[in-house]
Amino acid sequence: MTTSAEVLFALKVVYTIYAFAIMSLIGWFAYRVTKKPETYKTWLTPKVFYTYLGILVVVGVGIHILTYNKIPWVAWELKKHKIPADKEINITVKNHEFIFPEQTPINIKCGEVVKFNVVSEDLTYGFGLFRPDHSMVFQMQVVPGHNNELLWQFHEEGTFYVLSTEYSGPKGARMKVPEAFKVVGCNKQVSMEGRK
Amino acid sequence: MSIKDILINGNNGGLDHEGLSPLQKITLRFVVVGLIFYGVAAIEGMLMRGQEITPLPFIDDSHFFAIMTVHPIVGIFGSTYLLVFGAFLFLVPYLMKKPIFSIGLANFTWIIMSVGTVLVWLSGFVYHYAPLYTIYWPLPADFTQFSVVGAVMFVVGIAFIMIGTLAFIVNIYGTVFYTPKGQKKQPIKPLLMSAFGIDGFLNIVNKIRGKEPYVKEPPLSLPIVAIFRGTVDTFLDALVILGAGLLILFFIGNHVFQWGLHYHSVDALLYKNIFWWGLDLIADGLVLIYVAGTWYLLAMLITGRNLFMQNIARAALLLELIVSWAVWSHHLLSDQPQPEIMKLASGEMITAFELITQGLAFFITLTTLWLARPLKMTNELKFLLGGLLGFALAVPAGIIQADLGMNRILHNTQWVAGAHFHVAILVGLTMTLYSAIYILFPILTNNSVKLFSQRLANWHFWLHLLGGIGMGAFMGMAGIDGMLRRHVYTEGEFLGYMILAGICGAMILAAWFIFMFNIIATIGLKGLIGIFKPSQLKKDVIVPETAAAVQKG
Ligand code: HEM
Ligand SMILES: [Cu+2]
Ligand SMILES: [Cu+2]
Numbered sequence: 001m002t003t004s005a006e007v008l009f010a011l012k013v014v015y016t017i018y019a020f021a022i023m024s025l026i027g028w029f030a031y032r033v034t035k036k037p038e039t040y041k042t043w044l045t046p047k048v049f050y051t052y053l054g055i056l057v058v059v060g061v062g063i064h065i066l067t068y069n070k071i072p073w074v075a076w077e078l079k080k081h082k083i084p085a086d087k088e089i090n091i092t093v094k095n096h097e098f099i100f101p102e103q104t105p106i107n108i109k110c111g112e113v114v115k116f117n118v119v120s121e122d123l124t125y126g127f128g129l130f131r132p133d134h135s136m137v138f139q140m141q142v143v144p145g146h147n148n149e150l151l152w153q154f155h156e157e158g159t160f161y162v163l164s165t166e167y168s169g170p171k172g173a174r175m176k177v178p179e180a181f182k183v184v185g186c187n188k189q190v191s192m193e194g195r196k
Numbered sequence: 197m198s199i200k201d202i203l204i205n206g207n208n209g210g211l212d213h214e215g216l217s218p219l220q221k222i223t224l225r226f227v228v229v230g231l232i233f234y235g236v237a238a239i240e241g242m243l244m245r246g247q248e249i250t251p252l253p254f255i256d257d258s259h260f261f262a263i264m265t266v267h268p269i270v271g272i273f274g275s276t277y278l279l280v281f282g283a284f285l286f287l288v289p290y291l292m293k294k295p296i297f298s299i300g301l302a303n304f305t306w307i308i309m310s311v312g313t314v315l316v317w318l319s320g321f322v323y324h325y326a327p328l329y330t331i332y333w334p335l336p337a338d339f340t341q342f343s344v345v346g347a348v349m350f351v352v353g354i355a356f357i358m359i360g361t362l363a364f365i366v367n368i369y370g371t372v373f374y375t376p377k378g379q380k381k382q383p384i385k386p387l388l389m390s391a392f393g394i395d396g397f398l399n400i401v402n403k404i405r406g407k408e409p410y411v412k413e414p415p416l417s418l419p420i421v422a423i424f425r426g427t428v429d430t431f432l433d434a435l436v437i438l439g440a441g442l443l444i445l446f447f448i449g450n451h452v453f454q455w456g457l458h459y460h461s462v463d464a465l466l467y468k469n470i471f472w473w474g475l476d477l478i479a480d481g482l483v484l485i486y487v488a489g490t491w492y493l494l495a496m497l498i499t500g501r502n503l504f505m506q507n508i509a510r511a512a513l514l515l516e517l518i519v520s521w522a523v524w525s526h527h528l529l530s531d532q533p534q535p536e537i538m539k540l541a542s543g544e545m546i547t548a549f550e551l552i553t554q555g556l557a558f559f560i561t562l563t564t565l566w567l568a569r570p571l572k573m574t575n576e577l578k579f580l581l582g583g584l585l586g587f588a589l590a591v592p593a594g595i596i597q598a599d600l601g602m603n604r605i606l607h608n609t610q611w612v613a614g615a616h617f618h619v620a621i622l623v624g625l626t627m628t629l630y631s632a633i634y635i636l637f638p639i640l641t642n643n644s645v646k647l648f649s650q651r652l653a654n655w656h657f658w659l660h661l662l663g664g665i666g667m668g669a670f671m672g673m674a675g676i677d678g679m680l681r682r683h684v685y686t687e688g689e690f691l692g693y694m695i696l697a698g699i700c701g702a703m704i705l706a707a708w709f710i711f712m713f714n715i716i717a718t719i720g721l722k723g724l725i726g727i728f729k730p731s732q733l734k735k736d737v738i739v740p741e742t743a744a745a746v747q748k749g
Binding site: 007061063077078122124130136139143147167168 | 256257258260261324326327328330332333334335338341342460463464465468504505508528530531532533536540544545548549551552555556559562563565566567569570571572573577578581584585588589592593595596599600601602604605607608609615665669672673676677678679680682683684686689690
């Protein structure tokens, strides 16, 4: 099962390649646009234009179809009302503090469907899990006055810490719960995001 | 001549401010003040960059986030809005060849917006009011963390800025529609058809049906159409921001006079939806539309030709306007109570249209330039290409994060702040504006000055471009590695990236100093001050006759 570490690594590779490609294109353009063309006949016809338009459409739609098929948590999100949870973890946030239902670290079994429900009693916060190498497992917003529910299935073993991923004033800028969750029973060690 | 001499008198005698028309002067005022606020924002940015590397002794958490709150306000409203408004208040009369609707109103606009920006800045500097520009409910009304006076100052400052914005809008629409004394009255209908791009659309339809074009020469030129269209979004978002200000003001009253209302009586999610609907009219609305319009104008001025595929461009501007009203959910993809259908339709699918409209503008502009080869690599062309590159980098980054799967691991990370919007603003938007400044400079100064140093202009270009892309790249990589954008890290978790981003930030700031030095050495401090003195010429002069003749001849 694809983990978020693998997706992040893929993003880094793909976007870096794109960035260098587009910078080279503009660089090449800047060089050539100052030169007198050999012929004024041009390949830049409306047909080329409409082909380009078509490519934009395909890319714009294709990216979401791609992620739907490759990233497992998109389907968890869209079907969250239908997937039964194996374990529910209810967390409250108030006064810039996370209140956990039991002693941390909370143990989670590999492959279990966990439903996180985080409720804020005052401000808007965020709820994000991070690996020991600081890369993100996932996050969501915690909007007050609503249930903020997220389904997740862990496929990597390790201990994860929690940060508030939304700003809740200067008092909330360091909100952290170290070693909040411990996932056990996977044959896969904690994924590294790719930098180590 | 000594450096001091040059700074005071300018290059070759500097700017002849006495020959400037009222309109030219006002435009230059907008530009000067906008450039100064840009510097303020850049210095604030650099303070934050420093703080992310090692905590600075004079900045604690509440001060740090106060800087983070005012930085975008000074940058976007104090700088970008002023630069854009100034340019458009000149361009609309200049391109339509009729006097501006009201000189007085234009003067009022830059003054009240500057005062508003300074008030917001003071609310941060003095009172550390720091709800960030996102003001997620109920944070702006959390008076256990913030002072009441700071909040009032912030709201009043924002209100001033929005009042100035409304004054600008009145002036633009006034100029497009009013009939100057002594001229024949223009019918409104074709103007409106043109303003909304309906004539361009009908032209395409007629072409497909094999008929004559609906209009051969639309009454409004393409840049005017873009300005008009973008101004619709500018208006709507000003209303939303004013509304948010009133709500905060109400809760300030509630707190001070104990009316007994709890802040939970406002639904945080509904508030967030309305807020992002309004704010996205800036980022994904007027910015994209104004920028596209400016690219088209620049491409036409640089090449002296008509735009490639101009009817498509007109229609695309209309599409962009409508799209901008319906994309806001891409800011709520990680908000779990937000309905899934909104996330999919507004957040993913309609947002994808922005790739199309922006991609078209990119292609049309480049092709127009390409068909006019060979071109000289002037400052305006250089900066225009920089601006195009900025959006070519930042728009795909935006499209990537506008995806349910990707947003789960990118939202509120440094990726959004770096790879996406700082590249969009610093490289895409700001370089486009520099290009416009360079091309308008001779027109605004009646060709009375010569740039002090082309070498310095090149330094400015390269430092800004590489600094901007570099900062975006290192922040972006830190974001991919998990670094949040509004969290205080204390254990050096991302130190390497932050040092690199800091170096790039310093390049951007240095670029601004170089540019300002070059400009002051060009027009001279005397000329600079002269801009703020009343003009000797008549109010309805756009560009003095003699100067206009020189430009043509
Ligand atoms: C095709 C164009 C664009 C697309 C598809 C796009 C998409 C997005 C998305 C999806 C986000 C949300 C990211 C998140 O918070 O998870 C975002 C955030 C942001 N965008 Fe854009 N964007 C575009 C253009 C622009 C432009 C031109 C600007 C600046 C002038 C801009 C400024 C911002 C800012 C400031 C944020 C951060 C908002 C916050 O504080 O949460 N965007 N954009
Ligand atoms: Cu910034
Ligand atoms: Cu947006």
